[in-house]
Amino acid sequence: MNSPEYPDLRWVSPRSWSSAGRSSVQLVVIHTTEGSAHAGSAEDGAAYDQRRTDGTSAHVYVDSDSVVQCVRTADVAHTARFQGNRRGIQFELCGRAGWSASTWAGEYAQAMLRQAARVAARVAREWKIPVVKLSPAQVAAGAEGFCGHYDITRAFPADGGDHTDPGPDFPWATFLGMVRDELEEDDLPSIKELTDELKNDRSEYADWSGKRPWRQLARTDMSTLAVLNGTYDTARAALSAITANAAAEAQRDAAQSAVIAGLSTAVQSIASARGVLTDAQVVALTETVRQAAATAGAQATAAVEAKLDSLAGDLGSLRGHLGDVDPTVPLG
Numbered sequence: 001m002n003s004p005e006y007p008d009l010r011w012v013s014p015r016s017w018s019s020a021g022r023s024s025v026q027l028v029v030i031h032t033t034e035g036s037a038h039a040g041s042a043e044d045g046a047a048y049d050q051r052r053t054d055g056t057s058a059h060v061y062v063d064s065d066s067v068v069q070c071v072r073t074a075d076v077a078h079t080a081r082f083q084g085n086r087r088g089i090q091f092e093l094c095g096r097a098g099w100s101a102s103t104w105a106g107e108y109a110q111a112m113l114r115q116a117a118r119v120a121a122r123v124a125r126e127w128k129i130p131v132v133k134l135s136p137a138q139v140a141a142g143a144e145g146f147c148g149h150y151d152i153t154r155a156f157p158a159d160g161g162d163h164t165d166p167g168p169d170f171p172w173a174t175f176l177g178m179v180r181d182e183l184e185e186d187d188l189p190s191i192k193e194l195t196d197e198l199k200n201d202r203s204e205y206a207d208w209s210g211k212r213p214w215r216q217l218a219r220t221d222m223s224t225l226a227v228l229n230g231t232y233d234t235a236r237a238a239l240s241a242i243t244a245n246a247a248a249e250a251q252r253d254a255a256q257s258a259v260i261a262g263l264s265t266a267v268q269s270i271a272s273a274r275g276v277l278t279d280a281q282v283v284a285l286t287e288t289v290r291q292a293a294a295t296a297g298a299q300a301t302a303a304v305e306a307k308l309d310s311l312a313g314d315l316g317s318l319r320g321h322l323g324d325v326d327p328t329v330p331l332g
Contacts, residue, residue, distance in 0.1 A: 003069040004072070005069065005072050005073065006069060006119070006122065009060075009067050009068065009069045009119070010043070010046075010066065010067075010068045010069070011068075011069055011070075012043070012046035012047060012049070012050065012068055012069075012070055013050070013070060013071075014046070014049035014050055014057035014058075014070045014071065014077075015049060015050055015051065015052065015053075015057070016049075016052075016055040016056065016057050016078050017057045017070070017071045017075060017076065017077055017078060018075060018076040018078070018085075019075050019076075020074060020075045020076045020086075021074055021075070022073075022074045022075070022076070023074075024127070025073065025087070025088065025089055025127045025129065026087040026088065026129075026139075026142065026143075026144050027084075027087050027088035027089070027129070027134070027139065027144070027145065027146070027147055028088065028089050028091065028120055028123055028124065028129055028145075028146045028147075029080055029084060029088035029089065029090050029091065029146075029147055029148070029149060029152060030091050030093065030116075030146065030147070030148050030149070030165075030166050030170070030175075031058065031079060031080075031090060031091065031092045031093065031148070031149045031163075031165050031166060032092070032093050032094075032095045032096055032097050032099075032165040032166045032167065033045050033061070033092050033093065033094050033095070033096075034096055034097065034165070035094065036094065037063070037094050037095050037096065037108065037112075038063065038064070038094075038108070039063055039064050039065045039066070040063065040065075040066075041061075041063040041094035042061035042062055042063040042066050042067060042068045042094055043061075043063075043066065043068055045058075045061040045068075045092060045094060046061045046068040046070050049070060055078050056078055056079055057070055057071060057077045057078045057079060058070060058071070058077050058079050058090040058091070058092040059071045059072075059073060059077045059089050059090045059091065060090075060091055060092065060116075060119060061092045061094065062091060062092065062093050062094060062112055062115050062116040062119070063094040063112055063115070064107075064108045064109075064111035064112045064115065065111065065115070066115065067115050067116070067118070067119050071090075073089050073123060073126070073127065077089075077090045079092070079149075080149055080152045080161070080163075081152070081156065081159035081160065081161045082156075082159050083152065083155070083156040083159050084149070084152035084156065084159070084161070087139075088147075088152070089123055089127070091116055091119075091120065093112055093113075093116055093166065094112065095109060095112065095166070096167070097164055097165035097166055097167030097170075098167060099167060099169060099170075100169055101169040101171070103169075104169060104170065104171045104174075105171070113171070113174065113175050113178055114178055116175070117175060117178035117179045117181070117182050118182055120146075120179050120182075121179050121180075121182035121183045124179060124183065125183060128144075129144050129145060129146070130144055130145045131145070131146065131176050131179045131180050131183065132145040132146065132176070133145065133146055133147065133172045133176060134146065134147045134151060135151065136150075136151045136154035136155040137155070139151050139152065139155040140155035140156065146172075146176060146179075148165060148166050148170065149161075149163040149164070149165045149166070150163065150164045150165060150166075150167075
């Protein structure tokens with residue numbers, strides 16, 4: 001089953017979690033599972049949360065080749081006591097707090113960190129969480145950013161926690177650098193920003209360079225993805241039509257200039273020929289030139305009008321899509 005929040009992730013709902021509908025989140029909290037560490041461990045960890053009876057869960061489990069989401073980011077997972085749970089989005093990495101720096105630098109751990117960074121970048125962007133490592137004091141003071149379970153333990157001793165993961169050798173600089181790289185690579189407008197711009201007839205995001213801004217979707221489902229992709233294609237067609245219209249208008253102007261120049265030459269020729277042509281021949285020649293000018297002008301105008309009609313249809317279809325979809329509301 002696909003996640004209702006991030007459709008490219010697998011979804012496994014845990015036994016224990018709290019519906020919260022949060023409107024803000026302070027922290028991305030990094031944990032280690034202290035269990036198996038191999039491809040498939042994320043699926044194993046999520047499956048265990050479905051049957052365990054100690055009330056534990058996480059938002060996502062991560063191993064070297066997959067990320068499994070278990071709790072929506074707006075809701076509360078149960079893995080960091082009261083304060084950590086209510087303040088954070090919990091990432092369980094399938095590794096161990098006792099790993100050395102060399103183990104964290106190994107192939108499995110680096111692949112897992114890249115998987116985690118890919119999703120953490122989405123979370124940081126959506127929840128406007130700075131990609132910075134916080135100290136326990138900063139966590140307790142309400143600063144926003146990334147921290148470990150250890151920082152939660154130190155920040156809120158009254159909660160009685162004792163966890164020290166992800167461990168003293170966790171490569172924070174490397175991991176946060178990966179998160180920043182993901183944010184730079186996905187430097188496209190969010191769905192909400194995009195639809196707001198289109199609804200307001202603004203063109204800030206007109207140059208999408210062939211990319212789909214919802215390559216990494218948040219808070220939507222697969223049916224909405226299909227509609228958004230259709231909306232994107234319609235918008236691109238509309239923008240292409242606008243460009244074509246501009247070119248057609250330039251061609252029309254050039255054609256009109258040519259017609260005017262041709263008429264001027266024809267009139268001069270007719271005037272100079274009056275001495276050798278009969279009046280009837282002059283009238284006939286003048287009518288022929290007039291009809292030719294009218295035909296040329298009508299052809300240029302018809303081409304532009306056809307493109308304008310096409311554009312109006314595209315924009316109408318686009319308006320229909322945008323009126324039916326609110327990508328900021330979770331579905332399913």
